[in-house]
Amino acid sequence: MQPDSMQHTPGRAIVVAHPLVRDRLTRLRDAAAGQGEFRRLLAEIGLLLAARALDDLPLDAIQVTTPIGPARGEVLAEPLPCVVSILRAGNGLLDGFRQLLPEAPVGMIGMARDEKTLEARRYYCKLPAGIAERLVIVVDPMLATGHSAAAALDVLKEAGAQRLRLISVLAAPEGIAELQARHPDVPIYTAAIDERLDQRGYIVPGLGDAGDRLYGTVE
């Protein structure tokens, strides 16, 4: 496990070990958490991980006037980062990110997993303007085989993205290795690195199917 003091190092998996993240993650893993609870916890983890992944955003100095007098301060520099959600479970993390940065543009990439080969196939893609100039935060709660995330990063780089960061709730060693091999420039922010994948490509112990738990669907 990498310490959270790690800076935004390309290719590294940074475990965000904040007590609030650890508390929410444990409750999220619990099979007894219902759909509403799961959605709320996932959004809260999204917010906390996003705050960590964005902690070096550039600022512009400005002056404002308080009720007492002038004060120097800073505001986020333009262009704002954008966020790209990998459908459909990524939208659970998106909720938290958007609470922090409601003005940030949002893209979506739909990736379906072939259950036999576990390879990712793109079925939808809509990206924000100016992606080449923005920091691009990709959200995907489960970094399992890493195939969907790596394929989404391929799509984003083809579209011109140059500075990318990936946020996931749980990462398997296999997924981290895949991403480090295919996209060594992209740091990964995660709440925990789990043991392994099972034969179906699920993270062990994981939290089950994030999309199904978020939307109340069945496999």
Ligand code: URA
């Ligand atoms: N996707 C999920 O939702 N869960 C896993 O464990 C792996 C991939």
